[in-house]
Structure formats: structure tokens, C-alpha cells
Amino acid sequence: MALLGLAGALSVVITVGIVVALLLPALDFFREVNVWDFLSGTRWAPRFSNPDFGVLPLITGTLWTTALALLVAVPVGLGAAIYLAEYASPRVRKVFKPALEVLAGIPSVVYGYFALAFVAPVLLEKIMRIELGTFSVLAAGLVLGIMIIPTVASLSEDALSAVPQALRQGSLALGANRMRTTLRVVFPAAISGIAASIVLGLSRAVGETMIVALAAGNQARMVDGATQDGQTMTGFIAQTATGESTPGTLGYNTLFAVGLLLFTVTLLINMISIRLVRRFREAY
Amino acid sequence: MNFYSTRTTDHDTGRDPGDTDLSTSSATSSATANEAFSREDHGLAKPLGSSVRHEHWPHVPAEPIAVIECDDVDIYYGDFRAVSAVTMAYGFNEITALIGPSGCGKSTVLRSLNRMNDLIPGARVTGKISYHGDDMYGPEVDAIEVRRRIGMVFQKPNPFPKSIYANIAYGPKVTGMRVSNMDDVVEEALTRAALWDEVKDKLKESAYGLSGGQQQRLCIARTIAVKPEVILMDEPCSALDPIATQRIEDLMSELRQDYTIIIVTHNMQQAARVADRTAFFTAKPSEDTGDRTGLLVEYDVTSKMFSNPSDKRTEDYISGRFG
Numbered sequence A: 001m002a003l004l005g006l007a008g009a010l011s012v013v014i015t016v017g018i019v020v021a022l023l024l025p026a027l028d029f030f031r032e033v034n035v036w037d038f039l040s041g042t043r044w045a046p047r048f049s050n051p052d053f054g055v056l057p058l059i060t061g062t063l064w065t066t067a068l069a070l071l072v073a074v075p076v077g078l079g080a081a082i083y084l085a086e087y088a089s090p091r092v093r094k095v096f097k098p099a100l101e102v103l104a105g106i107p108s109v110v111y112g113y114f115a116l117a118f119v120a121p122v123l124l125e126k127i128m129r130i131e132l133g134t135f136s137v138l139a140a141g142l143v144l145g146i147m148i149i150p151t152v153a154s155l156s157e158d159a160l161s162a163v164p165q166a167l168r169q170g171s172l173a174l175g176a177n178r179m180r181t182t183l184r185v186v187f188p189a190a191i192s193g194i195a196a197s198i199v200l201g202l203s204r205a206v207g208e209t210m211i212v213a214l215a216a217g218n219q220a221r222m223v224d225g226a227t228q229d230g231q232t233m234t235g236f237i238a239q240t241a242t243g244e245s246t247p248g249t250l251g252y253n254t255l256f257a258v259g260l261l262l263f264t265v266t267l268l269i270n271m272i273s274i275r276l277v278r279r280f281r282e283a284y
Numbered sequence B: 001m002n003f004y005s006t007r008t009t010d011h012d013t014g015r016d017p018g019d020t021d022l023s024t025s026s027a028t029s030s031a032t033a034n035e036a037f038s039r040e041d042h043g044l045a046k047p048l049g050s051s052v053r054h055e056h057w058p059h060v061p062a063e064p065i066a067v068i069e070c071d072d073v074d075i076y077y078g079d080f081r082a083v084s085a086v087t088m089a090y091g092f093n094e095i096t097a098l099i100g101p102s103g104c105g106k107s108t109v110l111r112s113l114n115r116m117n118d119l120i121p122g123a124r125v126t127g128k129i130s131y132h133g134d135d136m137y138g139p140e141v142d143a144i145e146v147r148r149r150i151g152m153v154f155q156k157p158n159p160f161p162k163s164i165y166a167n168i169a170y171g172p173k174v175t176g177m178r179v180s181n182m183d184d185v186v187e188e189a190l191t192r193a194a195l196w197d198e199v200k201d202k203l204k205e206s207a208y209g210l211s212g213g214q215q216q217r218l219c220i221a222r223t224i225a226v227k228p229e230v231i232l233m234d235e236p237c238s239a240l241d242p243i244a245t246q247r248i249e250d251l252m253s254e255l256r257q258d259y260t261i262i263i264v265t266h267n268m269q270q271a272a273r274v275a276d277r278t279a280f281f282t283a284k285p286s287e288d289t290g291d292r293t294g295l296l297v298e299y300d301v302t303s304k305m306f307s308n309p310s311d312k313r314t315e316d317y318i319s320g321r322f323g
């Protein structure tokens, strides 16, 4: 009992510790850089001799890769989930579900390399004839999307499968076909689980580092097209954290300011989605 | 003798079998409505309900005017034969009760009557089940249209997790019924299901806020809203208290004027009270397969079944002695 209590207390202490460790250098940073300049500036050059700390370029980088990832993962993931939960035979499901989980276990550095070595030069440039540089938010976003498909599909499938059979029967007995039953009864009944799966996928996409560091590029710039390269918040953190920076310097503190922003964004996404789900769910 | 009279109200639904299309015809005559039901569309004959009704009700004719007929029907789950050699006809605008001990295949038979069995992997029907003379399992028949015409109410109330209003509006919407005013459809269905007065002020509230008995009447209303001809009910009162049960029974007697009702029940008194005709099933190990297979023992007018059954097994079951 005491041991369990200790473990519980420890996890709380660690969490608080992380927040404090993140917060203190970030506060130092905002003592030197105006919060508004940070949030609205369009030039990100923290290492230059006359540095600029406008974080919008990193935000646009993250926005583009994340949006592209969702564009891939939501339709494919939900399609797969609906197929598995509502149409696939038990045998197909038995093969597919574990396959999805294996896919979810592939390390992201492998995905990053896949984006860099195959998706960008072969799939996008050679086959689809899209002109790209070595790095692009398009390649990174697509592969990011592929990476989160299993998350979306697997959790959505759980949510759909958990909808009582009686609801499907009720709909079918009225003369509704299977597609309408799926879309108008089963899907709304499972919406909170489905939304949760998308939010989890979204959070993973926002927080994913390896893929974007390898495939999106490491030049922070305002991104306004899918074929451009750019840096994301996580990409910047990875780049800076692996370089040499002395604790206490502004360059070092920048890391934590961006980290705090990332943390806040993720938190906001979660809060908004919880609200949305409460509003639209049809709980059974 | 004349059991038939022409009637052109109520069942004119003006349905477009494809999709909802409000633009094509505003004047929905009964002729166009019947065309929409025609055999070419769904492989099913036009329902008797649109033109026929009993004049002599509550008198029960000696032989049922068949809406649905089972002819030597066997029903299997995989290799397991659950029901064997059922031959019977369900009478037009009558209440038919299916009774018998647990596991004798009442639900199985009931589900076969609107092809709900199709949804169970491995379930299959041999013999012939016809609806107005047409094979319900024929290759050109659309099972979805069968279920639209032959609705089903389940043992446990299963309203959708939507508002009361949306529960009723769902069926007409997804079956492509042409509806000029959904509010009227909802009100009519709820009124017919004797629920309107209780819910008229909270139509937008979740159906889950209703009591079990109200939920079951909502499920009946939801079924009525798509204007079926037949309503199948599988132990619709088994989850309800006596008062709620009473209300559903009253409702059934009311609905019998316009609908053919087939009900499975474990409650002898209920069958005796509401049913025009009663079928008694039992299960016994079959000679050829060794499976415990359900079979129809006796089928007759309810008053005869309960006062003077011709089969000893029926008598034993009804009087509470199991054979």
C-alpha cells in the first residue's frame, strides 16, 4: 500500500517537476522577448547576431504538416475502422487488427527515412510529377499521416465495435440499409471515441519529431504551400537540443519557450475537442 | 362473405424507393404510391394493406387470410437445424402469437419473417416463406424493402441515442419516404403508439430519458412511422412492469385494425388476451440429425387453443405441465 502511494506521489512530483523545469527557463525567455512579438513575429532566427524571435514560421510549419497528416489519416483511418467494425468478416478482422498494431509500433525514424528516401523522390516526384526539393511539408505530412492511421483506425474501430448490436438491428429492422445504419446510427453513437482517436492522432502529429526533422527541412520560414520546406516547433527543438547550447543563455531558453508553446497548443486541442464531443455525442 | 373493402387512406405513403426527391411529384395519388411499391422495384407485390381490411373484425375467420405464409420451412444456424417443417399462414390484420418453451425457435421463426436472420452469419432458410404469394427469399427480392414493410420490435427497448423526434423521423428519412411535413409524421406515429400526450412537450429530449415502457412504445411508434404492413414483436413486454405491459397490450389491440401483428410471448395470459390465433412450438431431438429442433405442434384460433387444444402437448404446456 505504502509503496503504491509512493509511486503515485512520485508520478505527481515528476509531472510537476517537468512543468516547473519547462516553465522557469521559458519565463526567463519572456523577460527578454515580448510575448506578443514572439507570437506574431514572422521571422525566426534565434541564432543570428541580430536575432528574431517570431515563432509564426514554426507554427505554420507545424500547421501544414499536421493538417496534411490529418487529411491522410482521418479518411483512411475512419474508412478502415468502419470496414473492420461493420463489414469485415471475423477472419479478416483477426488478421487486420494486429497488423494495425504492428504498424503503430514502427519507430518514427523509419517513417522519416521512408519519407526522405521514397515518398519525396519516388512517389511524389517521379510518379505523381510534383516538383519538390529534398525537403517538403508535403512529404513529411503524408508520412506523418500514414504514421497516425493505426492510432485513428484502431481506436475508432474499438469505439464502433462497442456500439450495441441492438441499435444496428433497430435501424435495419426499419428498412435502413447498412451504409445508412453505419453512418446515421453507429457512427454518431461512437462519436466520442472516434473524436478521441482523431485527437490522439492529432496530438501525435503535432508532437512528432523525427519525421518532420528528417523530411520537412530545418529552415524556419513562413510556409504557405504544401511543396515548400519548413521547420516545425518540434523540428526546431530537436535541432537546437542536439546542438550545443549553454544553460541560462537566451538560445537555451528559446527551446523552452517553444516547448511551452507546444505544450499549450496540445492542451488546447484536447480541451476544445472534449467540449466538441460533449456537445455532439449521442451517448448510448 | 366479404372480408374485403376498398380503402385508400393511411397507407398511401408516396414513397420514392431511390432517394428522397421532393421535386418530382407534389400530388401524391394512391396510384403513384402503389407504383412505387410495384414488383419491379423490389421484387415484392403491392401490399394488401392498401386496399383491404376486415369488416367482420373482431370475428376471426376459420382460415387466416394469408399475408405471410411459411411452407415447410427449416431454419439452420450453420449445420444446426434450429427449426423444422413449419407450415402456417399469418392472417391479415390479425394478431398471431407464437408460444412455446425456451429454445424451441420462436425468435428464429420470427426473424425469418422479415429476413432479420440474414444478419446472422451462417443462418439460412429452406422451404418457402412468401409474402402476398411471392417468395420473400427470392433472388430478385430486396431484403431491405422486406424489412421496411415488415417491421420489428425487440425484446429490450432499443431506441436510438437521439431525441424522441429524431427516433421517429429516422425511418422515414433513411427509407426515402416522401414526407411533406415531418412534424405531422412524428405526431401521427406517436399518437398511434399512445405516447404523444406523454412526450409532446419534450420531443427534442433524448429518448433515453423515457421509462422502459415509454421507450418500448417509442420503438413501436418508430416502426409505425415507416408505414409497414406487418409488425413483428419478440417478447415486447418481457422487460416491462404489468402496467406498462397492459398499455402495450391495449396498443396492440388498437393497432390490429390496420396492421398484421405477430408476437412472441412467454406469457400465456398475454397470448390469450391479445391474440386472434396462437401457434404452439416445442423442441425435441430430431430423428435424422439428433439436434434439438423446434417444430410447430398446433396452430389454431386462440380461443380454441386455450379451451380445447387438440394436441396433448399443447394442453400440457398451456396448463403449466411441460411434456
Ligand SMILES: Nc1ncnc2c1ncn2[C@@H]1O[C@H](COP(=O)(O)OP(=O)(O)OP(=O)(O)O)[C@@H](O)[C@H]1O
Pocket: B077, B082, B100, B101, B102, B103, B104, B105, B106, B107, B108, B109, B120, B294
Ligand atoms: N444466432 C444464433 N446462432 C446459433 N444458434 C442460435 C442463434 N440464435 C438461436 N440459436 C439456437 O436456435 C435455437 C432456437 O433459438 P430461439 O432463440 O429461436 O428460441 P426461442 O424459442 O426464441 O427461445 P426463448 O424463448 O428463450 O427466446 C436454440 O437452440 C438456440 O440456441
Ligand SMILES: [Mg+2]
Pocket: B106, B107, B108, B234, B264
Ligand atoms: Mg426468443
